[in-house]
Structure formats: C-alpha cells, structure tokens
Amino acid sequence: MNHFLLHLDSVLIASSNEKHLSAFKEMGDFASFKGRIELVRVPYLRRVQEEQRVYEFRLKETVGKHVAPHATWVAAVWAVLTRLKKPVTDRYKSDLKKLADHLTPLEKARLYDDGGAPDRLSNQQARELKKHLQELWKESDSYPNYEGRTGASARELKTVISNAAQNPGYKCLTPQAVLEELEALTRDKSVYEFLQQEVVDGYHDHEEFVRVAEGEYLDVLDEEVREAMGLISEKQYRTMFERYVLHVLAWTRGERLRNPHTSEMERPDEEMMAQTESIVMAGSEDRREFRRGLISAVGAHRLEHTEGELDYSQIFPDIFRHLRDHFFDERKRTLRKNAEKVLRFLGDERGQLSSREQQQVADTLRGMQEKSGYCENCAKDGIVLLLSKRYTD
Ligand SMILES: [Zn+2]
Structure with a gap:
C-alpha cells in the first residue's frame, strides 16, 4: 500500500494452484515465510451432495432449458469418484483393515455422502465401518498427495454441464447428455493431467467411473419409473416374504x-x-x-x-435370488409394455391408444413429474434409455 502504513495481525492468502505453491516452497525466500505461515488445505469436495450444489448455483438461469432430474447429480458422482484415493490399509486394525481394503470407490463415495455402508456387509461390519468414518475421511490429511488434491475440478465439470446443455439431441439438459460429455472428456488424456493417473484397485479408473455414474443413475431412474407405473419394488417383495x-x-x-x-x-x-x-x-x-x-x-x-433384526435375504440368499428374478422378469414385461405406450402417447400414435391406456400413460407421466420433476421430454428420454440399457433381451 503506497500511502498507508497498515498494522495487520494476519493476512489470508489463497491459491487454488498446488503447483504454484510447490514452486513457492522451492524459492529461497520461503524459509523466512515458513515460520509465519499456517497452511490450510482446502481439497476438492468429496461429498456428492455438496459438489452438486456447486453446479446448481444459478444453473437454471444459464442453461436456458429444462434441467432434467439427476443431470447435475451424475456429474457430481463422477467428479467425486475421480478424486478418491484407495485407503492405505496398513493404517487400520484387524477387522477394519479388511473392510477398508475392499471398499470400492463408489462405496467410499456413498459412505462419505450420507454415511451409508455397502449392502454386502453384515450389520456388525457396517457398524464398524461407520464408526471409523472420520478416520477414513482424515486418513490422508498428512500426506503430501492428500485425497481431494487431484481429480476433476468443479470448473471442468461446469464446462461439461454447459456443453451437455448445448447437445442438440436432447430437448432438456439430461443426465445422458452429461454422461456423453464425460465419456468424451475421458478420451482427452493429454489435456487433463488427472486422467493419466495409474489405476489402483479400481480407484482413478475415470473411464469406468462414467459407467459407474450411469449405473447409479439407471438405478434411480428405474425406481422412479417403476413407482410412477405402480409396479412392485424390491422392498415390496421383501415384505411379501x-x-x-x-x-x-x-x-x-x-x-x-x-x-x-x-x-x-x-x-x-x-x-x-x-x-x-x-x-x-x-x-x-x-x-x-x-x-x-x-x-x-x-x-x-x-x-x-x-x-x-432378522434379515431373510441373508439367511436365504437362494430364495431371494429366485424372488428377484421372478419379479424382475414380470416387471420387465410390464414395464416394457407400459413404456412403449408412453412412447406412443408422446409420439404421433396417441390416437391409437384406448382411452384407458391414455389415462394410464397420463398417470405415469404425472407421477414422474410430481414426484421427481420430469417434463414430458426428459421423461421420454429417460424411458428410452431405461428400455435400451436395462430392459432389452
Ligand atoms: Zn425436461
């Protein structure tokens, strides 16, 4: 400050660039700064819902079209997955060691996001894992290459989302369009340094993460469509058993x-x-x-x-497999039939459906709109995707 003498107690300096910071540390002057600096790390976000909020900020005003449900969520799932590191299992004791060693990137992301443990674990194992969640979260705090230091940045994802919004193949900003952009991004290995990381037990497998994010999306979509059609869910056949x-x-x-x-x-x-x-x-x-x-x-x-509580699916895995297959087949037939009606209704063949069928389709679309926020365009895109990815023979 040229004209003022300021007596400052503290100065906050921020950098989002680790490389510049590393270069600063190499400079001769750094030694005299070192004792006066308290470095505070701010890694990339590792919780999907927080990351999603970053993308949604003012999104509707900028994209100029309907934002389909889960469009920003699939982007956030992928982004968080690119940032996670495999736990260093030597740091954990006996039982926890094995649990941490087998944790997949998606399972870790879910654990961070809402504290949910993988379904494959017993109740006791799930409790054990959840009890030590903070240790996993803070594990790499002291490592130079801490979790959240590398991976896709929020800025890159915002570009992905805005490119996806330009996709002429979709009337809304859809999760499919976002996934297509992500797929394209992962091919640009020379542009994004994080894509060059070595894959370790499924971690840093950024191309695979696009498919993982898609699988997550299909699960949610499947549930929503099924519910809107009034079909039986997994929970219902558990109750039945x-x-x-x-x-x-x-x-x-x-x-x-x-x-x-x-x-x-x-x-x-x-x-x-x-x-x-x-x-x-x-x-x-x-x-x-x-x-x-x-x-x-x-x-x-x-x-x-x-x-x-008794979990019958663990006592009778075979019976549950039978039940699941049976309902899946039945549901597949009904869902395909209903979905085809929805597509005809939204296409040029509405008149060919009976009034009862038209009413049924209208109910399904209203269900998808009211519960999840689909408009007719993205409902159609979602159903087409679901039919091609989950319900083909
Ligand atoms: Zn829409």
Missing part, C-alpha cells in the same frame, strides 16, 4: 394369526403360501418339508445372531 414366513411359522405350530385389517384370528393363508412357494420352490420338493426346513433355518440363525 416376511409375511410368508410369518404364516409358515403359524402353520408349523398349528396356530392362528391376527388379520391386521379385520383383527380377526385366522388360519394361515394357504393360498398365499402356495403362491410364494410356486416361485421359490423347486417342483420336486415337498411343501411340508420345505416349510419345516425354512423355520428351522430361521431358528438356527436366531441362535447364532441374538442381536439385531
């Missing part, structure tokens, strides 16, 4: 059950049990044997695991 076990238990004991709707005591529902068995049981098996075997397996599991 729980009800089945309850009735089988009463059947083996010769007891009656209280009907939750009428409060009457009733015999176990033979029709419902037989229906479930027709899906999960091999044709040659004896129904009675099957039921008894089921109940003793639940009992044995209870003896070993006295804590926590």
Whole structure:
C-alpha cells in the first residue's frame, strides 16, 4: 500500500494452484515465510451432495432449458469418484483393515455422502465401518498427495454441464447428455493431467467411473419409473416374504394369526403360501418339508445372531435370488409394455391408444413429474434409455 502504513495481525492468502505453491516452497525466500505461515488445505469436495450444489448455483438461469432430474447429480458422482484415493490399509486394525481394503470407490463415495455402508456387509461390519468414518475421511490429511488434491475440478465439470446443455439431441439438459460429455472428456488424456493417473484397485479408473455414474443413475431412474407405473419394488417383495414366513411359522405350530385389517384370528393363508412357494420352490420338493426346513433355518440363525433384526435375504440368499428374478422378469414385461405406450402417447400414435391406456400413460407421466420433476421430454428420454440399457433381451 503506497500511502498507508497498515498494522495487520494476519493476512489470508489463497491459491487454488498446488503447483504454484510447490514452486513457492522451492524459492529461497520461503524459509523466512515458513515460520509465519499456517497452511490450510482446502481439497476438492468429496461429498456428492455438496459438489452438486456447486453446479446448481444459478444453473437454471444459464442453461436456458429444462434441467432434467439427476443431470447435475451424475456429474457430481463422477467428479467425486475421480478424486478418491484407495485407503492405505496398513493404517487400520484387524477387522477394519479388511473392510477398508475392499471398499470400492463408489462405496467410499456413498459412505462419505450420507454415511451409508455397502449392502454386502453384515450389520456388525457396517457398524464398524461407520464408526471409523472420520478416520477414513482424515486418513490422508498428512500426506503430501492428500485425497481431494487431484481429480476433476468443479470448473471442468461446469464446462461439461454447459456443453451437455448445448447437445442438440436432447430437448432438456439430461443426465445422458452429461454422461456423453464425460465419456468424451475421458478420451482427452493429454489435456487433463488427472486422467493419466495409474489405476489402483479400481480407484482413478475415470473411464469406468462414467459407467459407474450411469449405473447409479439407471438405478434411480428405474425406481422412479417403476413407482410412477405402480409396479412392485424390491422392498415390496421383501415384505411379501416376511409375511410368508410369518404364516409358515403359524402353520408349523398349528396356530392362528391376527388379520391386521379385520383383527380377526385366522388360519394361515394357504393360498398365499402356495403362491410364494410356486416361485421359490423347486417342483420336486415337498411343501411340508420345505416349510419345516425354512423355520428351522430361521431358528438356527436366531441362535447364532441374538442381536439385531432378522434379515431373510441373508439367511436365504437362494430364495431371494429366485424372488428377484421372478419379479424382475414380470416387471420387465410390464414395464416394457407400459413404456412403449408412453412412447406412443408422446409420439404421433396417441390416437391409437384406448382411452384407458391414455389415462394410464397420463398417470405415469404425472407421477414422474410430481414426484421427481420430469417434463414430458426428459421423461421420454429417460424411458428410452431405461428400455435400451436395462430392459432389452
Ligand atoms: Zn425436461
């Protein structure tokens, strides 16, 4: 300051450029600054929802078209994945060591994002992992190459999003358009230094992360479309199996059950049990044997695991695979049929649908609009994508 003498207690200097900082450290003068400087690191964001907020800031005003649900979210998922490092497992003790070693980049991102542990873990393992979340988060604080130092920058992603918005193939800014831009970006290895990193157990596999982000998006989209069509979800067939076990238990004991709707005591529902068995049981098996075997397996599991809720999908993985396959096939047929109707409705063939079918499609579209924010254009794009990626033969 030319004309003033300022008495300052502290000065804050910021740089987003690690290379300049490293060069400064090499300078002769740095030695005299060193003792007077407190370096505060600000890594790239490692939580998807925070990253997403960065992209959404004033987005609607700048893109000039409808922003489809999850368009910024897929970008944020990919960006965060590019920044994560594989945990250095030697830093952790026994059980945790193995958990940290097997953690995939997506699982780590989810853990950071909302504290959710991978489904493949037992309740106890999930608790263990969540308990040590802070250690994982802070693990690399002292490393020169800390987590969040490298990877895609928010600025690069904002460019990706604005390019995706220009894509003439989509009427809205869609997740598909964003994924296409990301795919193109990962081919430019000479432009982006972070793309040259070596892949370590799936970490830094930036091309694969585009597919991972797409898979995440398809899961959410699938759920939304299914819900808008009123089709059965994974949660519902779990509930159905729980009800089945309850009735089988009463059947083996010769007891009656209280009907939750009428409060009457009733015999176990033979029709419902037989229906479930027709899906999960091999044709040659004896129904009675099957039921008894089921109940003793639940009992044995209870003896070993006295804590926590019963998770039937862990006791009967085979049965659940059958149920899942069965419902998936059934759902696939219904979803394809319904989806084709939606596409005809939005195309030029609306008149060829019966009034009942038109009503059904209108309900689906309204569901997607009200619950998730799709307009007709991005609903159509989403359904086309879902059909081609998840529901083809
Ligand atoms: Zn839209």
